[in-house]
Amino acid sequence: xxxxxLIGWSLTAVLGACSMDPAEDxxxxxxxxxxKEDGASGVNIAATALDxxxxxxxATATIELERYGHxxxxxxxxxxxxxxDERGNRQHRITNGTLYVSNVRSPxxxxxxxxxxxxxxxxxxxxxxxxxxxxxGNVFPCHSQPADGTTFALAIDGVPDGKTAIYPETxxxxxxxxxxxxxxxxYTHAELGTTPAGTTISVDWLPGGETAARAGTKxxxxxxxxxxxxxxxxxxxxxxxxxxxxxxxxxYGGMEHHPYWHVAKDxxxxxVTHAHEAAHGWFGDGVRIKCWEDFVLSExxxxxxxxxxxxxVGGPSTEAKVWRDYQDELDAAIEExxxxxxxxxxxxxxxIRDNLFTNLPYMQGAFFYxxxxxxxxxxxLDGVIGRxxxxxxxxxxxxxxxxxxxxxxxxxxxxxxxxxxxxxxx
Numbered sequence: 001x002x003x004x005x006l007i008g009w010s011l012t013a014v015l016g017a018c019s020m021d022p023a024e025d026x027x028x029x030x031x032x033x034x035x036k037e038d039g040a041s042g043v044n045i046a047a048t049a050l051d052x053x054x055x056x057x058x059a060t061a062t063i064e065l066e067r068y069g070h071x072x073x074x075x076x077x078x079x080x081x082x083x084x085d086e087r088g089n090r091q092h093r094i095t096n097g098t099l100y101v102s103n104v105r106s107p108x109x110x111x112x113x114x115x116x117x118x119x120x121x122x123x124x125x126x127x128x129x130x131x132x133x134x135x136x137g138n139v140f141p142c143h144s145q146p147a148d149g150t151t152f153a154l155a156i157d158g159v160p161d162g163k164t165a166i167y168p169e170t171x172x173x174x175x176x177x178x179x180x181x182x183x184x185x186x187y188t189h190a191e192l193g194t195t196p197a198g199t200t201i202s203v204d205w206l207p208g209g210e211t212a213a214r215a216g217t218k219x220x221x222x223x224x225x226x227x228x229x230x231x232x233x234x235x236x237x238x239x240x241x242x243x244x245x246x247x248x249x250x251x252y253g254g255m256e257h258h259p260y261w262h263v264a265k266d267x268x269x270x271x272v273t274h275a276h277e278a279a280h281g282w283f284g285d286g287v288r289i290k291c292w293e294d295f296v297l298s299e300x301x302x303x304x305x306x307x308x309x310x311x312x313v314g315g316p317s318t319e320a321k322v323w324r325d326y327q328d329e330l331d332a333a334i335e336e337x338x339x340x341x342x343x344x345x346x347x348x349x350x351x352i353r354d355n356l357f358t359n360l361p362y363m364q365g366a367f368f369y370x371x372x373x374x375x376x377x378x379x380x381l382d383g384v385i386g387r388x389x390x391x392x393x394x395x396x397x398x399x400x401x402x403x404x405x406x407x408x409x410x411x412x413x414x415x416x417x418x419x420x421x422x423x424x425x426x
Contacts, residue, residue, distance in 0.1 A: 300365010
């Protein structure tokens with residue numbers, strides 16, 4: 001995602017699921033599964049297929065599990081009407097927004113109703129969905145920990161007359177649960193071009209939005225081409241692009257819903273936002289974060305990559321403007337304060353409540369990479385980041401993995417920069 005939002009969300013617990021002895025049946029045990037997951041175990045979801053009817057606000061989720069056993073899924077915003085697996089209807093329990101089903105034989109099928117939300121935590125009045133960071137349970141049964149990747153299939157019926165639904169029918173690479181989204185509106189579609197690697201880049205705008213959309217995406221094909229050449233092949237299909245959405249008052253920026261990432265209507269003219277969301281196809285989505293504390297691996301890396309790509313395709317004046325604007329954003333973030341850009345620990349914090357979702361991970365992260373580039377050379381760092389992506393693509397990773405990789409690949413010890421940029425408390 002790009003830029004800071006006004007936060008007014010209600011908070012939910014980060015839930016998971018565990019693997020237990022199938023001979024046990026803990027349905028009536030209220031303590032089953034208590035405790036924070038470590039991000040590596042959690043719910044073992046292999047694939048999530050959703051059939052959604054917008055006319056009735058109902059859906060069916062078919063969830064393939066990596067192994068049989070006891071399952072718990074986040075369903076806090078859903079009304080569950082039926083649960084079954086390959087043996088038929090199943091007993092289940094819902095406690096504090098968590099669906100418990102024991103001894104599941106995959107696939108698990110959950111029928112449910114959902115409702116519109118108004119605080120960037122589900123299906124919004126403007127027609128799009130936002131479920132980052134842990135609100136997927138308001139749209140489909142899930143495990144919100146991003147370390148647990150899933151593939152997706154999505155079908156949407158009941159689209160109002162005169163409107164178009166924009167969404168990926170399939171996502172075949174493992175993705176964080178918050179990546180899936182749809183947008184419904186009166187869209188105009190334009191194809192911007194195809195990269196040499198064969199990825200067709202597009203933009204979809206709402207009424208009155210063409211001028212802003214064209215301005216913000218004028219170099220998007222070249223930016224995407226740079227990502228593909230420097231970082232590696234795009235993981236989420238042969239089509240990608242920006243989609244304008246209406247989030248509501250005070251919500252600005254973008255969200256990494258690859259392959260069709262969302263950009264707030266008011267930000268559609270901002271090239272950095274489009275480049276930033278496109279970069280999430282490699283970091284944040286392509287390489288998932290293992291722990292919420294590793295947020296900087298997603299946002300700091302993509303902030304740097306957006307600046308780097310725009311500097312290459314736009315030249316020195318573009319580069320200077322991006323970094324000047326970044327410095328302004330960093331100064332404002334430091335004045336406001338918040339958690340360090342890279343806090344200690346793994347899943348010990350709530351990314352919203354503990355004030356990690358500020359511009360500090362974005363901007364301190366970007367300047368960390370810029371400082372490394374100054375020490376080792378920008379093109380050298382390009383190669384390091386690309387090799388890191390190729391080593392970790394479609395898997396979770398930590399910021400420590402990146403720091404170690406930089407040192408191993410270049411011989412440069414970034415520990416002083418880690419302390420001054422990423423660990424510093426403001």
